[in-house]
Amino acid sequence: MVLDDVNTAKFLNTPRLVVDAKALYDLLIKEEVQARTGADKRTTIEVLVTQDKLKCCEARTSWVSSELQYADGLTKESAAQLLADRLRSHQTRLKSDLTFQAAKRKTANERKKGAEMYAIKKPGRAMHAMFASLLNVVNALDYDNKTNNTETEMPNVNEQTLTEHYFLDTFKVLLMIFTTIIMLLFGWVMLHRRHRHQGDQAEPEEETTPSSVIIRTVMTPENKATFRAIYEEVMTFREYRKSLEAELMKKQ
Numbered sequence: 001m002v003l004d005d006v007n008t009a010k011f012l013n014t015p016r017l018v019v020d021a022k023a024l025y026d027l028l029i030k031e032e033v034q035a036r037t038g039a040d041k042r043t044t045i046e047v048l049v050t051q052d053k054l055k056c057c058e059a060r061t062s063w064v065s066s067e068l069q070y071a072d073g074l075t076k077e078s079a080a081q082l083l084a085d086r087l088r089s090h091q092t093r094l095k096s097d098l099t100f101q102a103a104k105r106k107t108a109n110e111r112k113k114g115a116e117m118y119a120i121k122k123p124g125r126a127m128h129a130m131f132a133s134l135l136n137v138v139n140a141l142d143y144d145n146k147t148n149n150t151e152t153e154m155p156n157v158n159e160q161t162l163t164e165h166y167f168l169d170t171f172k173v174l175l176m177i178f179t180t181i182i183m184l185l186f187g188w189v190m191l192h193r194r195h196r197h198q199g200d201q202a203e204p205e206e207e208t209t210p211s212s213v214i215i216r217t218v219m220t221p222e223n224k225a226t227f228r229a230i231y232e233e234v235m236t237f238r239e240y241r242k243s244l245e246a247e248l249m250k251k252q
Contacts, residue, residue: 009057017054017061020069022100028054028061062094066103067115085119092118189252196245 001008019025027033027047035044054061066072070092073083086092103111 006056009053011057015057015059016094017059018064018069018071018094019061020064020066020072020103022063022102025061025063063097063100064094065097065101065106065114067106067111068117082115082119085116085121088120088122089118 017028019028024047027043028051033044033047033051035041070083070086072079073081073086103114106114
């Protein structure tokens with residue numbers, strides 16, 4: 001392809017230059033740009049060159065609020081993680097905002113909602129990974145139902161296909177949740193039986209220990225009575241624990 005040919009820069013689809021600087025956007029959409037002072041001449045030349053390149057590829061210029069500017073993640077360290085979370089969903093959307101409401105004029109909740117749209121955090125555990133695909137579809141469908149703004153529709157979007165994927169993912173997640181609960185219950189029962197078996201084996205040795213201590217140790221009547229009271233209290237708690245275990249096993 002010839003580099004100096006105007007048709008070389010054209011794309012199959014109409015591209016867009018998305019900027020979040022209102023002053024730059026106003027300059028790019030102007031038909032004529034003139035430098036009023038000497039300090040603005042270099043900026044004016046760069047704007048004219050940019051306009052010329054945009055005309056070559058038949059691109060359109062759009063404005064977006066700062067929290068929706070995905071390109072910030074390429075140049076700002078603070079926005080890099082947010083860009084990665086957005087790319088994980090494989091979805092984006094360009095919507096018309098004729099009010100040009102800047103990010104600093106929005107509330108904290110509005111900025112957070114706009115910034116985290118289509119953002120999926122990296123799963124930290126296996127359980128989070130199971131829900132990642134389901135949450136992706138649910139968030140997309142929920143946002144499509146609630147939004148009232150004039151938007152640029154994404155090509156090749158089939159609502160019936162999204163619905164089928166939603167029910168399929170729901171069934172898979174429910175099956176995995178049910179299997180996980182069964183495995184957890186099975187592991188808990190086996191661990192409980194193991195602890196109970198170890199406790200039953202240790203009981204005869206524990207029962208003979210107090211009597212042997214009493215025989216071998218010379219104790220005053222007051223200390224002997226105190227020790228006997230403590231021993232009986234321990235035995236009472238042991239019987240109470242056994243009754244609770246029996247009741248729990250009965251309920252299971």
